Amino acid sequence: MEHDSVIFDIIGREHERQQRGIELIASENFVSEQVMQAMGSCLTNKYAEGYPGHRYYGGCQVVDEAENVAIERICRLFGAEYANVQPHSGAQANMAVFMAVMKPGDKFMGLNLAHGGHLSHGSPVNFSGLVYKQCEYNVTRDTNLVDYDMMEEVAQRERPKLIVGGASAYSREWDYARMRAIADSVGAILMIDMAHPAGLIAAGLLNNPLRYAHIVTSTTHKTLRGPRGGIILMGKDFDNPWGITTKKGELRKMSSLLNSAVFPGVQGGPLEHVIAAKAVAFGEALQPSFTEYAKQVKANAQAMAQALLDKGYKIASGGTDNHCILLDLRGKYPELTGKVAEAALVAADITVNKNMVPFDDRSAFQTSGIRLGTPAITTRGAKEPLMGEIVEMIDTVLAHPEDERVISSVREKVNRLMAGYPMFAW
Numbered sequence: 001m002e003h004d005s006v007i008f009d010i011i012g013r014e015h016e017r018q019q020r021g022i023e024l025i026a027s028e029n030f031v032s033e034q035v036m037q038a039m040g041s042c043l044t045n046k047y048a049e050g051y052p053g054h055r056y057y058g059g060c061q062v063v064d065e066a067e068n069v070a071i072e073r074i075c076r077l078f079g080a081e082y083a084n085v086q087p088h089s090g091a092q093a094n095m096a097v098f099m100a101v102m103k104p105g106d107k108f109m110g111l112n113l114a115h116g117g118h119l120s121h122g123s124p125v126n127f128s129g130l131v132y133k134q135c136e137y138n139v140t141r142d143t144n145l146v147d148y149d150m151m152e153e154v155a156q157r158e159r160p161k162l163i164v165g166g167a168s169a170y171s172r173e174w175d176y177a178r179m180r181a182i183a184d185s186v187g188a189i190l191m192i193d194m195a196h197p198a199g200l201i202a203a204g205l206l207n208n209p210l211r212y213a214h215i216v217t218s219t220t221h222k223t224l225r226g227p228r229g230g231i232i233l234m235g236k237d238f239d240n241p242w243g244i245t246t247k248k249g250e251l252r253k254m255s256s257l258l259n260s261a262v263f264p265g266v267q268g269g270p271l272e273h274v275i276a277a278k279a280v281a282f283g284e285a286l287q288p289s290f291t292e293y294a295k296q297v298k299a300n301a302q303a304m305a306q307a308l309l310d311k312g313y314k315i316a317s318g319g320t321d322n323h324c325i326l327l328d329l330r331g332k333y334p335e336l337t338g339k340v341a342e343a344a345l346v347a348a349d350i351t352v353n354k355n356m357v358p359f360d361d362r363s364a365f366q367t368s369g370i371r372l373g374t375p376a377i378t379t380r381g382a383k384e385p386l387m388g389e390i391v392e393m394i395d396t397v398l399a400h401p402e403d404e405r406v407i408s409s410v411r412e413k414v415n416r417l418m419a420g421y422p423m424f425a426w
Contacts, residue, residue, distance in 0.1 A: 026373025166193030199223030226281025
């Protein structure tokens, strides 16, 4: 077959972009060589609708083994009794949970998207907001921390069937115990989406939501440093509270409802090559070296946050407990939008994303903030001293966001600097 020079040229240029730049998008990371090898394996050829031992296709005996390894490893990593490793993404994992515990039109509660929540936690343009009725809780205006008093008040008033915790741009620890108490007080299911801090939780650096939540979802990339995909976990299986039974009249466990919601509910055949790559990543996360990596991710985030504060920047919530920093540009450059800041930094080969900040007075297309994260730069071997250098370069660009000479000078420095850091140093 003729070599596809068009696509492989694109892949080569993307590899060069990743190699020469500083990746600070909080939801991105670099996987190991063996994770990529598993993703590019012959397992991509196998259709395997159903679950191990209960497939709708023949010839699944080998991929069943890979999926069972993934399940065993992720359960061991988080202390779970149940795991579904088939969701193609975190959003589809969330969708399956919603389908399992609610009917269309039912009410649930999640963090306000404009305050750091996620698209799949109730955005009106997402399935969660289109199919279900969302009520929201916020962060406080003075601290930018989750307002648990508001969460409790809204829960008591609205009586949601599901309460969702987790965020896409929130840098502080969550009070899972209080959230479970609030959920119990109104008879709601508590679901925690730990997609962003999952790797830090696996390493024991943040509280494990499986001790409190009925159901936990996550992506497998970000801080967990695996392939792009999703998972659903439970610390303990439980009887569904709605009395849903099997055809034989037996009460169905929540695990049964979740499995049915994933397949055939929201997706068809699982991606067994991705599931194998997930298993590899979970195995890596069980190693002592991963704990050291996660500690460095957190240390780097705190060093970067302090360097930004020392430069006069404002950080939503005042700092970070995890890998993420939400920078409110209004604190130093009131006229600078996140859109302009992102474009200028990307031109300097420092990749970030624009992001709304709590109580933002700009739209989601402009924003007053940018989101930063340290998982990817830490995978390349960066430590605290480099965080100060990166902040210096960020500050130089943001002070002159339209000066091509300044941007070019910073880009050259970034490229020279990153030539000394491999893509995967762990």
